[in-house]
Amino acid sequence: MKKTYYYKFIPTKAEEDAEKPNGAIFPAGRDLVEIRDLYPAPVKDPMNPWQIKKAATSTDIITGKLMLHHNDVFEYIFRHWSLEMCSSVVAGHKVYAVISDLTDESSPIRYHSENIYFEKGPQDTFLLGWMDLARKANMNPKDVIGLYWENRSGTFQFKVLHRRN
Numbered sequence: 001m002k003k004t005y006y007y008k009f010i011p012t013k014a015e016e017d018a019e020k021p022n023g024a025i026f027p028a029g030r031d032l033v034e035i036r037d038l039y040p041a042p043v044k045d046p047m048n049p050w051q052i053k054k055a056a057t058s059t060d061i062i063t064g065k066l067m068l069h070h071n072d073v074f075e076y077i078f079r080h081w082s083l084e085m086c087s088s089v090v091a092g093h094k095v096y097a098v099i100s101d102l103t104d105e106s107s108p109i110r111y112h113s114e115n116i117y118f119e120k121g122p123q124d125t126f127l128l129g130w131m132d133l134a135r136k137a138n139m140n141p142k143d144v145i146g147l148y149w150e151n152r153s154g155t156f157q158f159k160v161l162h163r164r165n
Helices: 014-020 059-062 070-076 084-088 132-134
Strands: 002-008 027-035 050-055 065-069 099-100 109-113 116-120 125-130 146-149 156-164
Touching: 002 070, 014 059, 027 084, 059 065, 065 070, 070 125, 070 146, 084 116, 099 132, 109 132, 116 146, 125 132
Parallel strands: 099 156
Antiparallel strands: 002 027, 050 146, 065 125, 099 109, 116 125, 146 156
């Protein structure tokens, strides 16, 4: 099921009547809802499964928080999560996670600590805490990384696709 925001611009009659005595104006808001997919989820190419590709910035590396865009998160991550997990993140809570670093495919490394989490960021962005991974992988600005959510293991899969020269 696909997750999206449902915006409420016009109050119901009951909400309008409740606000009338206070003289307050109805605040427009939004709720996270689950809708039926009209189109199937994007299929991962087994030879190139990296659905989210990003050049790491110096801010991503220094803060240990990889900033991900709203559209990528809703399309490639939230689509696989339960509504409760998504709502928790959207409400501002951290969801602790596991990241598997597949850069060296012969010996993948799993990261799971208080520095590995997923949370809501500023201005409709989301942050993946990756401090341990960024330090150990010796990440540099402009290194291109690939990321996707693995449903079977319930982990983020990560790989350095291209190192900056």
